[in-house]
Amino acid sequence: MDTYALVKNKAVAAKQAAGQMALLSTTIKNQGLLQMAQALRAQSEIILTANARDMEQAVAKGMKSSMLDRLKLTPERIEGMAVGLEQVANLPDPVGVVVDGKRLPNGLNITKVKVPLGVIGIIYEARPNVTADAAGLCLKSGNAVLLKGGSEALHSNAAIAGVLARAAEAAGLPVGAIQFIDTTDRQAVDALIHLNGLVDVVIPRGGAGLIKAVVMHATVPVIETGAGVCHTYVDASADVEMASRIAYNAKVQRPSVCNAMETLLVHQDIADKFLPLMLNRFLAAGVEIRGDERVQAYSQQVVPATEEDWSTEYGDLRLSVKVVASLEEAMEHIARYSTGHSECIVTEDYSQAQKFQLGINAAAVYVNASTRFTDGNEFGFGAEIGISTQKLHARGPMALPELTTTKYLINGSGQVRG
Numbered sequence: 001m002d003t004y005a006l007v008k009n010k011a012v013a014a015k016q017a018a019g020q021m022a023l024l025s026t027t028i029k030n031q032g033l034l035q036m037a038q039a040l041r042a043q044s045e046i047i048l049t050a051n052a053r054d055m056e057q058a059v060a061k062g063m064k065s066s067m068l069d070r071l072k073l074t075p076e077r078i079e080g081m082a083v084g085l086e087q088v089a090n091l092p093d094p095v096g097v098v099v100d101g102k103r104l105p106n107g108l109n110i111t112k113v114k115v116p117l118g119v120i121g122i123i124y125e126a127r128p129n130v131t132a133d134a135a136g137l138c139l140k141s142g143n144a145v146l147l148k149g150g151s152e153a154l155h156s157n158a159a160i161a162g163v164l165a166r167a168a169e170a171a172g173l174p175v176g177a178i179q180f181i182d183t184t185d186r187q188a189v190d191a192l193i194h195l196n197g198l199v200d201v202v203i204p205r206g207g208a209g210l211i212k213a214v215v216m217h218a219t220v221p222v223i224e225t226g227a228g229v230c231h232t233y234v235d236a237s238a239d240v241e242m243a244s245r246i247a248y249n250a251k252v253q254r255p256s257v258c259n260a261m262e263t264l265l266v267h268q269d270i271a272d273k274f275l276p277l278m279l280n281r282f283l284a285a286g287v288e289i290r291g292d293e294r295v296q297a298y299s300q301q302v303v304p305a306t307e308e309d310w311s312t313e314y315g316d317l318r319l320s321v322k323v324v325a326s327l328e329e330a331m332e333h334i335a336r337y338s339t340g341h342s343e344c345i346v347t348e349d350y351s352q353a354q355k356f357q358l359g360i361n362a363a364a365v366y367v368n369a370s371t372r373f374t375d376g377n378e379f380g381f382g383a384e385i386g387i388s389t390q391k392l393h394a395r396g397p398m399a400l401p402e403l404t405t406t407k408y409l410i411n412g413s414g415q416v417r418g
Helices: 003-021 026-042 044-060 065-071 075-089 129-140 151-170 187-192 208-217 240-252 268-284 327-337 350-359
Strands: 098-103 109-116 119-124 144-148 178-180 201-205 230-234 261-267 288-291 318-324 342-346 364-367 386-388 396-398 404-411
Touching (some): 003 119, 003 144, 003 178, 003 187, 026 075, 026 129, 026 151, 044 151, 119 129, 119 187, 129 151, 151 178, 187 208, 201 208, 230 240, 240 268, 240 342, 268 288, 268 318, 318 327, 327 350, 350 364
Parallel strands (some): 144 178, 342 364
Antiparallel strands (some): 386 396
């Protein structure tokens, strides 16, 4: 069977399951999620064995350490996946929620309710936990899911998806509701993003290259997610100790994720007080600093920044640093290079904070807090399907409500239009 036929057959099966998923009660969906969580725990050794195979191949290919961290599974990470499914089971079911309603003068009753999207295609790279997160969120919101993970995690993803699918079906969920595309052929993604009529929406999760390719070439609707060139701006009035904590956490706590800081902007009036200590702290943590001429003057270890650096999502222990003359210059820099993900200002000036939050075009805009909080679980939504950086349908962390659309239900008593 060729790749296109393989993907299409799985999409057909998912489409059939989606019709049944939309009719399931919350109780049955929750039971399925809880059994899926238990199955992950019970079959963790199978998953870890598959992951060890992926890790061995990734190391042999020279995968960088930040990506190896994303790929690696441990008993603790599998437990985290199981707990995530249990948390989703405990969240309110968005399906059937009444958004609006009215009774017209002619007697028609119109109700607007949330309904599943249908078949959701998830295209993602080296993070096997996405397999469990995506499956759980899609099923709870009444959707079928078509999973296409990266080739580097093929064995891990296949093992997880198999465990989840069998557990879901045993709990009474429709056969085919969880579909995993088990091929490394690059044509699989191209096939998936062109299955109009079978796939209702595609959500890419991964690096900027993957997301751009899907957005540019898909004929199926796409929700754009993830690429994170995130900034922290330290204003002239900032508390230096607070700014140091926030900037360090935003870069070092987990540099491989999309909400990690990639560029630090510092007001010139606080630079002499803040930057020498901050740069030393970063350098001690193994961070490579790429800075403008003013930043280079504070340390011989600072590498000159290039134009490309300001727009790069490093995903590792590298950081671009720039000194700016004003809040306006900082905002102009962010407007030019930001991907619209998460941006932060550290300041003690309320008017500066307000101007920053109102003027910055991003899904999440922080005052005096690390950008690392842009996460569905941290926001109290449970697991997330991704961080949307677009403006239509969904923006920011996407959880259960964002995996639904709406439908109008109209009830009458024989009305006809004159």
